[in-house]
Amino acid sequence: MWKLNDKFSLLCEIGSAKSLLRAHDFHFNIEDKNFQEVVCHNERFGGNDEV
Structure with missing residues (x-):
């Protein structure tokens, strides 16, 4: 399970x-309750989006 402030890319x-x-x-x-923003996209990959 992910915790607040964990960095991940799927x-x-x-x-x-x-x-x-x-x-x-x-x-x-x-x-x-604390939450962290997660975004999903399918248009541009690279830079911060490297997995």
């Missing part, structure tokens, strides 16, 4: 389609 390849799920440094709270 690349999903199905045929020629690729999607990347990556943790960001943005954190937020909902009630008494």
Whole structure:
């Protein structure tokens, strides 16, 4: 299980389609729980998106 502040990238390849799920440094709270922003995209890979 991932913890707050963990950095990760997951690349999903199905045929020629690729999607990347990556943790960001943005954190937020909902009630008494802490969350970390995670984004998914399939358009640009490179730079911070390396897995």
